[in-house]
Amino acid sequence: MKTRHAALFLLPLLVVVFALLLWPLCLLGYASLHRGGAFSIGNYLRIFADLAYCDALVHSLILSFLVAAFATLVCLGPAWFLAQHDFLGKRVIRAAFTLPLSLSGIMVGFLAIVMLGRVGFIPQSTERLTGTPWLSGAAYQLTGLVIAYLYFEIPRGVLSLESSLRKFDPQMTEAAASLGACGWQRFRWVILPLISPALFSTFALTFSVSLGSFGVALILSRRFSVLPLELFHQFTAMSDAPLASAMAIILAVVALAVQYAAHGLTNQMPR
């Protein structure tokens, strides 16, 4: 390919990357480091000095950690099943798993209220069946928030694990079995070391998506605040763009750090 062609073909993409990504990110960093027109790290100091913001950050980290851990665990079985077995209707099932992927967080929040709200489907039907409503109003508490975020991450967990697990060769476990390894030994010493890179990268993916998503919390959160929500309020209601920028930078740095760490971990492991 001639360089002239290459340059011509790449140019639109470069323009998009520069105008929509690099330039806005530079301005974001610039805004976060300025207050009242002068250079200052006051925005960051304010976030770490204010208990409410610190709480929101810690909540975000804990929530994302819990959700990512649960999502990786819950999705492992189904992902293994889809990756290692062929059966009729597999595509329908996979398409069904991708459904929540395209929903924005607000819709997941709405689904959580429909299912777990004060007059939600689960409380109402369990009251009809057993006499006591289960999980009534759970949607507005931490439980509901975790469940809703988990629901949001299920498709990501299943799809990302499945694509890695497809590379797993069942002959490995067969070989181990023929050498006399029992079920637990096969899992602990053969399967787990081979799939742990997939587990780490899925954890990192679901963690950073949860960290940055605010639609679910926007609908559900009452007292439990997360950092994206604080950021959103600072930006829209308070119009404090520098503070919001500093929060955005913190979120971005944490998300990238987690993904980078997972990437590093997976590359160190023997393939």
Place this chain on the structure above:
Amino acid sequence: MKTQARTISFWLLAMLTLVLLLIVLVPFAVVIAGAVLNTSFLGISTEQWAGDKGSSLFSFHWFSYVWGLYHSSFYFSLKLALLSVILCLLVGVPGGYVLAQSRLPGRRLIEALVMLPLALPGIAMSIALIQAYAVIRGAWWLILCGHLLYTIPFMVRLVINALRSFDLAELEACAQGLGATFRQRFTMIVIPSLRPSMIAGALMVFAVSWGEFNVSYLLNTPVNQTYPAALYATYTSNSFQVGSAATVIFLCVIIPALFGIQWLGSKTDSAINELA
């Protein structure tokens, strides 16, 4: 793939998958039922759900209500999604082709940068974009730019994966040896071999743009309201049934796209899985 003996572990995993699938699907079933059912069902009292007290079991009254309120948002979102698809094809396919085929210095860096929006928190990226272009806030194409930022990585990645999966360079060298010009090679070899990926990418771009909320909501004006922003309005200010009907309309557009992506075959869906 491999036909294994249907052992206990097979059925155990099948059960697990089924349970997770039910967890994913039941809320949709409830929402669809809530949008069309008229009287109380499974113990959900109609008064609390602000239902329509008509005489028939099914009612599509809420759909016409939602449609009357938000059809302009529907068309606006549709326009944005289709324009995103066109722009991604125009920008992403040639760009991805160069990134995959050429020996250009810095191509790894460019590829990483193109993928970066997917790794960054959506809200952080939206705020960066809005601040950078605050002057033109309110312009509808600024929302389009935001959608482009989030959709272009999908198209570029699919194109790059497809090009790396077989030796296109050799094919092109062959054609060149036979006297084909660059234009002939691009239109008669590259584009046809990329077609499945381009279709899958177009569907993915459409789905992502259709559901995008962050940028859409922050740049929301009464005139330029996207459908997800309209959904947010119904969730916060209307009854359950109005929200359900609005959600069902949203799903009617997205579900065909998602099934289409899965039906395009194994060649492209692994790439989509990795991106998810």
